[in-house]
Amino acid sequence: MTLQEEMSTSGRLATFFVGDLFFGIDVLRVQEVLLYQQMTRVPGAPDVIAGLINLRGQIVTAIDMRRRLGMPSRADGAKPLSMVIRTLDGAVSLLVDEVGDVLDVDERSFEKPPENLVAEARELIRCVCKLDERLMLVLDTEKTVETAIATAGMKSESWRSLDSREFALDGNMGKERFNREEGCNAKGI
Numbered sequence: 001m002t003l004q005e006e007m008s009t010s011g012r013l014a015t016f017f018v019g020d021l022f023f024g025i026d027v028l029r030v031q032e033v034l035l036y037q038q039m040t041r042v043p044g045a046p047d048v049i050a051g052l053i054n055l056r057g058q059i060v061t062a063i064d065m066r067r068r069l070g071m072p073s074r075a076d077g078a079k080p081l082s083m084v085i086r087t088l089d090g091a092v093s094l095l096v097d098e099v100g101d102v103l104d105v106d107e108r109s110f111e112k113p114p115e116n117l118v119a120e121a122r123e124l125i126r127c128v129c130k131l132d133e134r135l136m137l138v139l140d141t142e143k144t145v146e147t148a149i150a151t152a153g154m155k156s157e158s159w160r161s162l163d164s165r166e167f168a169l170d171g172n173m174g175k176e177r178f179n180r181e182e183g184c185n186a187k188g189i
Contacts, residue, residue, distance in 0.1 A: 011107065013129070015100030015136065016083055018065045023096075024103065024129060024136045029085045033099050036079035037062075048148045050095055053082065060084060062093040063148045070120070087145050094144070103136075105129055110138070123147065 013024030014033075039051030039062055050064040062082065066074060074080065080095035113125045124144050129136040 011105055013103050013105055013136070013138065014083070015103060016081075016094075016096040017098040017100065018069060018096055019071050021069070022100070022134055022136050023139050024105075025083075025085065025139050025141055027102050029087075029141055031084040031086055031091055034082040034084065034093075037082055037093075053093055055084065055091070055093075058091060060091050060093050062095055063145065064095045066095075066097070068144065068148055069124075085141050087142055089145075092141075092145050094141075103131070105131075113137075 012027040014027045014030045015022065015024045017023070034055075037053045037055070039053055041051045042049055045051075048063060048067045050062040050067075053060045053062050064080070066072070066080075074097070078097075080097060081099050082093045083096055083099060084091050084093050109130045110127045111130065113122055113128055117125065124140055124147070126138045126140040129138055
């Protein structure tokens with residue numbers, strides 16, 4: 001079974017909060033969750049790129065999800081958590097406010113995002129998941145990273161040059177790639 005097939009049938013979502021927004025991403029995309037890491041700012045990068053993190057010898061770009069979503073900054077002294085995810089071009093850290101649980105979700109609970117969402121939000125949301133007590137927005141991690149990089153004015157080639165796997169100390173510079181899943185589930189949502 002390919003990674004794409006596993007992702008489309010895993011039915012497990014890692015959850016997190018940014019402000020009062022509740023998000024989920026396929027658990028197979030999550031590499032790890034970390035407490036706040038010291039970051040190195042990138043000169044000339046927009047605010048959405050919070051900086052670079054040295055993750056055990058790998059250089060990982062950190063995207064501040066509050067800034068990405070146009071939300072106010074965190075309160076003074078509040079430190080984000082780092083949800084490191086796998087993308088087509090390597091590991092990226094999403095800076096979030098709180099990490100939730102891993103949920104097993106039934107495919108039938110997914111629906112397309114409503115048409116009346118603002119375009120900026122709609123492009124980041126793959127689908128909406130109906131849970132018993134709330135709705136969960138399922139984040140399209142590839143589009144989130146792509147649009148953040150586009151906001152930064154970086155070309156695809158420049159972004160690939162920051163691929164964290166190229167900085168691995170173990171010398172493994174393999175470029176494993178996995179196909180982007182367009183839908184939320186087998187129904188193609």
